[in-house]
Amino acid sequence: MNTxxxxxxxxxxxxxxxxxxxxxxxxxAAFAIGMVLxxxxxxxxxxxxxxxxxxxxxxxxxxxxxPLILVLFWFFFLVPIVLGHLSGNGRPIPIGATYTAFIxxxxxxxxxxxxxxxxxxxxxxxGQFEACQALALSTYDTYRHVVLPxxxxxxxxxxxxxxxxxxxxxxxxxxxxxTDLLGAASKLAQLxxxxxxxxxxxxxxxxxxxxxxxxxxxxxxxxYALATSR
Amino acid sequence: xxRENLSHATQRGAIVVVENVVKRxxxxxxxxxxxxxxxxxxxxxxxxxxxxxxxxxxxxxNHIEKHDEDRIIVDGVExxxxxxxxxxxxxxxxxxxxxxxxxxHLTVAENCMLAPMKVRGLSQAEARDRxxxxxxxxxxxxxxxxxxxxxxxxxxxxxxxxxRCACSPRSCCSTNRHPLSTLRWSRKC
Numbered sequence: 001m002n003t004x005x006x007x008x009x010x011x012x013x014x015x016x017x018x019x020x021x022x023x024x025x026x027x028x029a030a031f032a033i034g035m036v037l038x039x040x041x042x043x044x045x046x047x048x049x050x051x052x053x054x055x056x057x058x059x060x061x062x063x064x065x066x067p068l069i070l071v072l073f074w075f076f077f078l079v080p081i082v083l084g085h086l087s088g089n090g091r092p093i094p095i096g097a098t099y100t101a102f103i104x105x106x107x108x109x110x111x112x113x114x115x116x117x118x119x120x121x122x123x124x125x126x127g128q129f130e131a132c133q134a135l136a137l138s139t140y141d142t143y144r145h146v147v148l149p150x151x152x153x154x155x156x157x158x159x160x161x162x163x164x165x166x167x168x169x170x171x172x173x174x175x176x177x178x179t180d181l182l183g184a185a186s187k188l189a190q191l192x193x194x195x196x197x198x199x200x201x202x203x204x205x206x207x208x209x210x211x212x213x214x215x216x217x218x219x220x221x222x223x224y225a226l227a228t229s230r
Numbered sequence: 231x232x233r234e235n236l237s238h239a240t241q242r243g244a245i246v247v248v249e250n251v252v253k254r255x256x257x258x259x260x261x262x263x264x265x266x267x268x269x270x271x272x273x274x275x276x277x278x279x280x281x282x283x284x285x286x287x288x289x290x291x292n293h294i295e296k297h298d299e300d301r302i303i304v305d306g307v308e309x310x311x312x313x314x315x316x317x318x319x320x321x322x323x324x325x326x327x328x329x330x331x332x333x334x335h336l337t338v339a340e341n342c343m344l345a346p347m348k349v350r351g352l353s354q355a356e357a358r359d360r361x362x363x364x365x366x367x368x369x370x371x372x373x374x375x376x377x378x379x380x381x382x383x384x385x386x387x388x389x390x391x392x393x394r395c396a397c398s399p400r401s402c403c404s405t406n407r408h409p410l411s412t413l414r415w416s417r418k419c
Contacts, residue, residue, distance in 0.1 A: 130294050133293075134292055134323075134325040135349065136321050145344060150335050
């Protein structure tokens, strides 16, 4: 009967660590791009800017209806062809797997974050807007200093939950031959034949990180529940 | 606005002039040919049954609701569609809402500092000095760095201070819905 042998981990740690760093970097970049772009998308919908609001609604509906892995394939294979046609010479312009991953994840998460923030904007008490009007605050100051801080505070548990899902989704970059934490473990497992040990370690790593983040979600929920209760 | 075009009431020194104002919400007429003059230094109370238009009138004076007919003049400025006119009135009119509408993510002092800093261009230090001065007047200066939900005093004092803080020192009026609510106290842990 085969027994588990974790001694292989001693020499595998550097490669697993580099994979983990890639996963974390991709998560952080997708979070940053997603939040900035998502906030803009949410505000355009909130202000009902003609034409743009409809386009964004369509974009969000499409992105949220298809799997991320399909979006990755679309971006990796189709965008170079489109760029080639747009450039005039017809030859596909390669984007590269890394840029594809970072851009696609950012655009994908922007759709989800925009929905979270859009609903958060609708949930802000109308009295807050009236108070800002009564104080003669500009629209920019109203949203910058009053509305968006409240939205982000109240929505932070949901945003963090979505970010945990994002972190787990980074494992899909294997389809682009990129090496994240799971990809590193897969390659090591194929190299040394220790599949169970490798995948167990990766599972523990994902569990530890996701659990820690979930504890933060619970703490944030409790904090803002106390803050809003009177 | 040229002095000769102002209503006679304004020329007599009235701070708030409401002339034949009508406000409709769809088919429902909330204000029907309302006239009001408030002199400088005068304190008035509007009494009436629920739904009689008291709040609507106050909200029209601050242009939170836009009146449909005739005119409202506050300190010589007629409320129109011009944003500059509306903001110049709002800078001089303090408003206390029934539900206070304090900003929950800001401390009491920060609530009072935001408008002077962003609208009047005061520095943070100046705005804080002014805010603490007003909070001292309503005896809640010890609550300055607490958040509204943590205050042991009901939020009306903080809301009133915020409304006054946003105005210039020579601000002409403040509107307060349900002033008897200031008599309530609530204890927070």
